Amino acid sequence: MIRDFKDILNLAKTKEPKVISVAVAQDTDVLGAVKTAYEQGIIKGILVGNETEIRTMSESIGLDLADFQIINEIDPVEACRLAVEKVSLGEADLLMKGLVDSSVILKAVLNKEANLRTGRVLSHVGVISASTYERILIVSDAAINIAPDLETKRQIIENSVEVAHGIGIEHPNVALICAKEKVNPKMQATVDAKQLEEDHIKSNITSYSVGGPFAIDNAVSLKAAEHKGIDHPVAGKADVLIVPNIEAGNVLYKSLTFIGDAEAAGIIVGAKVPVIMTSRADSEATKLNSIALAMLTADRNNNRK
Numbered sequence: 001m002i003r004d005f006k007d008i009l010n011l012a013k014t015k016e017p018k019v020i021s022v023a024v025a026q027d028t029d030v031l032g033a034v035k036t037a038y039e040q041g042i043i044k045g046i047l048v049g050n051e052t053e054i055r056t057m058s059e060s061i062g063l064d065l066a067d068f069q070i071i072n073e074i075d076p077v078e079a080c081r082l083a084v085e086k087v088s089l090g091e092a093d094l095l096m097k098g099l100v101d102s103s104v105i106l107k108a109v110l111n112k113e114a115n116l117r118t119g120r121v122l123s124h125v126g127v128i129s130a131s132t133y134e135r136i137l138i139v140s141d142a143a144i145n146i147a148p149d150l151e152t153k154r155q156i157i158e159n160s161v162e163v164a165h166g167i168g169i170e171h172p173n174v175a176l177i178c179a180k181e182k183v184n185p186k187m188q189a190t191v192d193a194k195q196l197e198e199d200h201i202k203s204n205i206t207s208y209s210v211g212g213p214f215a216i217d218n219a220v221s222l223k224a225a226e227h228k229g230i231d232h233p234v235a236g237k238a239d240v241l242i243v244p245n246i247e248a249g250n251v252l253y254k255s256l257t258f259i260g261d262a263e264a265a266g267i268i269v270g271a272k273v274p275v276i277m278t279s280r281a282d283s284e285a286t287k288l289n290s291i292a293l294a295m296l297t298a299d300r301n302n303n304r305k
Helices: 005-013 028-039 051-061 076-088 102-110 150-166 188-203 216-220 222-227 246-259 284-304
Strands: 018-023 043-049 069-072 094-097 123-129 137-140 173-177 209-214 240-242 263-269
Touching (some): 018 028, 028 043, 028 051, 043 051, 043 076, 051 069, 069 076, 076 094, 076 102, 094 284, 123 150, 123 246, 137 150, 137 246, 150 173, 150 188, 150 240, 150 263, 150 284, 173 188, 173 216, 209 216, 216 222, 246 263
Parallel strands (some): 018 043, 018 094, 043 069, 137 240, 173 240
Antiparallel strands (some): 123 137
């Protein structure tokens, strides 16, 4: 069982390294994470951005650039385009955001000429390792989809399951989180949750389970589920938490990390390759975890193809 990021990093080390293309790479924390991932044999690198700053920062942290390709581009928009182009050409397996706004790199990813679209919804998949929970938790969507409708939620589930499978959770339990665990016609999230559960049952998909609506307590706590008389295979055993909207996801994800002192990682899924799009406020450790998460997701996808 995958219990924490140490397990995720160890699993990543057993795979063939992937090539990462970093857009606007002149960021010390980003380069520090790239350095550790490279030294652990997880990735090889292409660094796009201000070459002078990249070399200065790399020297300060002891990153040997001998095996890295560096593309000098000062303009951040063009740097993002070039970093994306490396992925489009098949020269890189992963894309990472450096010192640039998320909207800029997403625009480059979604550009039709980049050919990275799949027809699927893009969604943020966050992975949490909390000392108070016995296994890894996946939370989605905390950053991209503001108020997802039923079909968008369905694709968010599929993207999250893709990541779960990548990190070795072969049969993830997906819980649809709402304010309460009973269907209330006045609360659309509960109606959607029940519909998604029923649709999953009809689909006969056996590689993951879906249940809802659940309140957060009876999704992650067997004791809470039993206390409320909830008898469901997902109850109290959730691996994946699908939130009703971006506010709920963002508050949950950041509360766990900033108040609950949990370790975290996050990637964007739904394009042809995973996109590592961490916040500037995220630590170097979070960026490293996110690289490992993206690498394993890409590896799983490649094996499926």
